[in-house]
Amino acid sequence: MVSRRLIVLPALLAALPLPLAAQTSPPTLQYETLPAPLPTPIAPQPALPPAAQPLPKLSDAQADFLREWLAEGAEQGLTSGTMAKPVSLKGDALARAALDRASALHRGRIDTADFLEVWALRPEAYDPLPGFAAAVKDDRLRQWANGLTPRYAGYEGLRKGLAAYERIRDEGGWKAVTAKSADADVRARLRVEDSTVTDGEPLTDAVQRAQRRYGLEPTGQLGPRTVAALNVPVGDRIAAIMANMERWRWLPRDLPVNRVQVNIAAAVLTLFEGDQPVTSMRAVTGSPGNETPMLVSNIHSIVVNPPWNVPSSIAKRELWPKGRAALAAQGYKIVKTPGGGERIVQPAGPNSALGRLKFDFDNPFAVYLHDTPARAKFSSYDRLASHGCVRLEKPVPLAELMVQADPALNGQVQTLIDTGKTQRVQLPKQVAVYLLYWTAFASGNSTMNFRDDPYGWDKLLASKIDASTRRAQAVVTASKE
Known part of the structure; x- marks a missing residue:
C-alpha cells in the first residue's frame, strides 16, 4: 500500500476526538471505479543563467x-x-x-x-x-x-534552533550519560538543551520534558532509548535541523491555509485551519524498508467499506507463502486477472486491513490514508509499522469534516459505513494533503523537538547539502575574474 481547501466548522473541530453519531437515512450515492492514478510528471528544474548571459553590474x-x-x-x-x-x-x-x-x-x-x-x-x-x-x-x-x-x-523556528545548537557545539557539546549517572550529571546534561531545569525540581520531571521533546514515552526514567537520545552527538542534531530546513525550502511559497498534513517520522496527522494547527491524531506510517513517501496531492474521494486489493509485492512476500487454504480460512479471495494471473483480494468488512474508510489521492506510489481494525498500535510510541500507507486513529471524524459542505453527506459517514456497502464518495471540494518528513521542529515556545531518523534521510540529505554547496563554491571560484 505503497496530488485544496477545507472549510472547518468550530463545532466539528470541538467534536473531532469523539465518535460521530450515526444518522438514519443515507443519501443516494453512485459508486464508481476509478483507474489507478498515473505518476505525476516532474518538470525539469531550470539551471542558473549560462555563463555567457550578461549579468547586472554591481556598485x-x-x-x-x-x-x-x-x-x-x-x-x-x-x-x-x-x-x-x-x-x-x-x-x-x-x-x-x-x-x-x-x-x-x-x-x-x-x-x-x-x-x-x-x-x-x-x-x-x-x-x-x-x-x-x-x-x-x-x-x-x-x-x-x-x-x-x-x-x-x-522554518524560522528551525533557523533559531540551528543557531542555538551551533552555540552548544562551539561550547563543547554535551557529555554522555548512562542509566547509572549521578543525578547532578544528568541535570547538567538536560540543562544544555533545557534552560528551565533547576536543582530543586524532581529529576523525573526534567527527564519527562526531554522524553517529550524526543517523542519518547514520558516515563521519567533513564531507559535505554532515553539514554540513546541524550547521547546523540550535537553534530547529528545540527544535521537534522539543516535537513529539515532544506525540506521547508522545497515547499511552495504559499501553503493552502486549510490542509491535512502528516508528519511521517512522528506518525501524526494534523489538521490545519487558517494555517494554524487545530487538531491532530495519531497515525501509523511506513516501517523502514516500506517508507511512506514525501509528497503533496489532493484527496478527491473517500471509499466507504473498501476492499483491499493486495499489492503484488505484499502478496508475494507475506500472503502467498501461507498457502491457498490458509488464505481462504482468513477470508481472502483469489481473483483471476485478465492476463491469466491471479491476485489476492480481502473483501470489505470489519477485519479488512483498510478498515471502513479509505481516503484516495493521486500519487505514483499507490499510498493513501485509511482506517484499520488494528487499533493497539495507536497507543504505542513506535508507530512506523505500515507498508507505506498512513493508518488513521480517528478516520470517521476526519471524513465528516471533508464532506460537511455537501448537505446530502453532512453527518452521514457512519450511516454509510453501517450499510456495509462499498461506495465511493466524491468530496464536495478536494482537500490538500501533505506527507512530510519532519524529524526536527520547534514548538510554540521555541523549544527544539527531535524525532528519530527512521529512514536515514537526515544524514543523507545533510551530506547532499554540503556536497552541493562545495560544488557551487568551486564553480564560482573558477569563474573569478
Whole structure:
C-alpha cells in the first residue's frame, strides 16, 4: 500500500476526538471505479543563467553587501557552519554566487537530480535572475535577499534552533550519560538543551520534558532509548535541523491555509485551519524498508467499506507463502486477472486491513490514508509499522469534516459505513494533503523537538547539502575574474 481547501466548522473541530453519531437515512450515492492514478510528471528544474548571459553590474556598496550576505550561509543551514567563509568575489563571479544562494534559499540547496524517488515533493521552478537584476537596478538588494527565505514559522523556528545548537557545539557539546549517572550529571546534561531545569525540581520531571521533546514515552526514567537520545552527538542534531530546513525550502511559497498534513517520522496527522494547527491524531506510517513517501496531492474521494486489493509485492512476500487454504480460512479471495494471473483480494468488512474508510489521492506510489481494525498500535510510541500507507486513529471524524459542505453527506459517514456497502464518495471540494518528513521542529515556545531518523534521510540529505554547496563554491571560484 505503497496530488485544496477545507472549510472547518468550530463545532466539528470541538467534536473531532469523539465518535460521530450515526444518522438514519443515507443519501443516494453512485459508486464508481476509478483507474489507478498515473505518476505525476516532474518538470525539469531550470539551471542558473549560462555563463555567457550578461549579468547586472554591481556598485561597490552592493558588492560589499552581497559578500556579507553570502557569508551568512550557515545561518540558513546551507553549510555545515565549519566550512570556510566565501572568498572575496567581485564582478560576475560575485553576481553568480548571489544567484546561486538565491536559488538555494528559494527552492533548496540540492538539485532535484539528487532527490530520491520517494522524495516526491519537488520544489517549484525558480529563476533568480529577473528579481536580482531589478534589485540591483533599484538598489534594493537587502529587501530582495530578505524575501528569499521561506516565511513559515516552522522554518524560522528551525533557523533559531540551528543557531542555538551551533552555540552548544562551539561550547563543547554535551557529555554522555548512562542509566547509572549521578543525578547532578544528568541535570547538567538536560540543562544544555533545557534552560528551565533547576536543582530543586524532581529529576523525573526534567527527564519527562526531554522524553517529550524526543517523542519518547514520558516515563521519567533513564531507559535505554532515553539514554540513546541524550547521547546523540550535537553534530547529528545540527544535521537534522539543516535537513529539515532544506525540506521547508522545497515547499511552495504559499501553503493552502486549510490542509491535512502528516508528519511521517512522528506518525501524526494534523489538521490545519487558517494555517494554524487545530487538531491532530495519531497515525501509523511506513516501517523502514516500506517508507511512506514525501509528497503533496489532493484527496478527491473517500471509499466507504473498501476492499483491499493486495499489492503484488505484499502478496508475494507475506500472503502467498501461507498457502491457498490458509488464505481462504482468513477470508481472502483469489481473483483471476485478465492476463491469466491471479491476485489476492480481502473483501470489505470489519477485519479488512483498510478498515471502513479509505481516503484516495493521486500519487505514483499507490499510498493513501485509511482506517484499520488494528487499533493497539495507536497507543504505542513506535508507530512506523505500515507498508507505506498512513493508518488513521480517528478516520470517521476526519471524513465528516471533508464532506460537511455537501448537505446530502453532512453527518452521514457512519450511516454509510453501517450499510456495509462499498461506495465511493466524491468530496464536495478536494482537500490538500501533505506527507512530510519532519524529524526536527520547534514548538510554540521555541523549544527544539527531535524525532528519530527512521529512514536515514537526515544524514543523507545533510551530506547532499554540503556536497552541493562545495560544488557551487568551486564553480564560482573558477569563474573569478
